[in-house]
Amino acid sequence: MPPDSPRSDLLGLEPDLLQQELERFFAARGKPPFRARQVVRWIFEGDAQGVDDMTDLPLEERKALAAAYELREPEVDTVARSSDGTAKHLWRLHDGELVESVLIPAGDRLTLCISSQAGCAMGCTFCATGWGGFRRHLTAGEIVSQFRASRRWAAEEGYGPITNLVYMGMGEPLANREAVMSSLTILNQGYRFGARRITVSTVGVVPGIRELARRPEQFRLALSLHAPDEALRRELIPLEKRWPLPEVLDALREFDAAGGKRITFEYTMIDGVNDDPSLAPRLATMARDLRAFVNLIPFNPIPYRDWGASPPDRVAHFARVLEERGVDVAVREPRGRDIDAACGQLRAHALVQVEGRRGAPGTT
Ligand code: SF4
Numbered sequence: 306m307p308p309d310s311p312r313s314d315l316l317g318l319e320p321d322l323l324q325q326e327l328e329r330f331f332a333a334r335g336k337p338p339f340r341a342r343q344v345v346r347w348i349f350e351g352d353a354q355g356v357d358d359m360t361d362l363p364l365e366e367r368k369a370l371a372a373a374y375e376l377r378e379p380e381v382d383t384v385a386r387s388s389d390g391t392a393k394h395l396w397r398l399h400d401g402e403l404v405e406s407v408l409i410p411a412g413d414r415l416t417l418c419i420s421s422q423a424g425c426a427m428g429c430t431f432c433a434t435g436w437g438g439f440r441r442h443l444t445a446g447e448i449v450s451q452f453r454a455s456r457r458w459a460a461e462e463g464y465g466p467i468t469n470l471v472y473m474g475m476g477e478p479l480a481n482r483e484a485v486m487s488s489l490t491i492l493n494q495g496y497r498f499g500a501r502r503i504t505v506s507t508v509g510v511v512p513g514i515r516e517l518a519r520r521p522e523q524f525r526l527a528l529s530l531h532a533p534d535e536a537l538r539r540e541l542i543p544l545e546k547r548w549p550l551p552e553v554l555d556a557l558r559e560f561d562a563a564g565g566k567r568i569t570f571e572y573t574m575i576d577g578v579n580d581d582p583s584l585a586p587r588l589a590t591m592a593r594d595l596r597a598f599v600n601l602i603p604f605n606p607i608p609y610r611d612w613g614a615s616p617p618d619r620v621a622h623f624a625r626v627l628e629e630r631g632v633d634v635a636v637r638e639p640r641g642r643d644i645d646a647a648c649g650q651l652r653a654h655a656l657v658q659v660e661g662r663r664g665a666p667g668t669t
Pocket residue numbers: 425426427428429432433434435436474475476477508529649650
């Protein structure tokens with residue numbers, strides 16, 4: 306597919322806009338509106354991979370449609386499968402950029418972790434994607450197409466249906482707000498993927514959190530917290546300088562006040578960096594205030610840092626302090642280590658529960 310293809314990508318349009326666009330297209334050709342509905346059905350329910358698949362459209366209409374539009378599916382660059390069932394796809398986009406998504410089976414769940422940007426500009430010091438720098442934003446269609454292509458692959462390979470979706474791959478989703486918000490609408494209204502099974506993860510982009518709070522759907526939110534203290538957090542997450550923790554927590558209060566919207570704190574535990582026992586009660590207070598679920602994640606080393614994971618007894622201590630203060634907590638471990646399934650934020654978050662506590666959104 307040429308990188309400068311002039312055809313519009315139908316996969317990036319929200320359902321009502323898609324319907325309108327197609328009705329206009331067929332009306333201009335003197336065709337009835339039901340032709341538009343047929344195409345919409347092929348996209349959301351029929352999993353058409355191209356206009357040619359839409360076999361109940363007359364050949365002439367298919368030709369005209371294909372001249373104006375495309376269904377811009379990513380190409381598979383590589384697939385890696387872990388011995389634990391985790392499967393990582395490296396997708397090649399139409400302009401050659403590469404992004405990753407990861408399928409994580411766990412019990413009766415199949416979680417798909419998707420990317421929202423090629424690379425990332427946030428520069429979090431514990432994250433491989435951050436070290437790699439920013440390439441570009443993904444379009445809504447490129448975000449959604451990771452879901453479509455992964456779902457197809459999972460069905461063919463006997464993985465079953467995708468039950469949970471997490472925006473925890475490459476990129477900061479709320480730094481690519483317009484496309485991410487649109488992709489949420491497309492997944493929820495178009496593909497009928499339940500809002501409460503979709504989690505958006507952020508390092509603290511306040512306007513994005515507020516926008517999510519105002520949305521009527523109950524999408525879930527995960528905050529990459531990693532430190533309950535501003536100065537320490539600034540060392541790990543440069544964005545803390547722009548939106549300090551008190552502002553982020555205010556935005557989360559708005560999210561919580563909207564009702565029925567669950568918040569998770571992600572806390573990657575790095576030996577000697579953010580695992581001092583004195584931090585645990587502060588983390589507990591913060592979580593209790595927002596009724597947030599806490600994921601404690603032993604750090605998974607990255608090539609650019611000589612940091613290591615916190616020892617198990619320190620992780621257990623944090624978990625105990627949180628539990629004693631009435632906070633729901635899970636200790637998690639990375640999946641797909643043998644295929645290096647964790648990309649960037651995935652490295653920190655593509656995880657499953659290893660202790661039998663209550664389930665959390667996302668990957669449990
Ligand atoms: S943790 Fe997320 S926001 Fe931070 S650099 Fe990595 S991908 Fe970007």
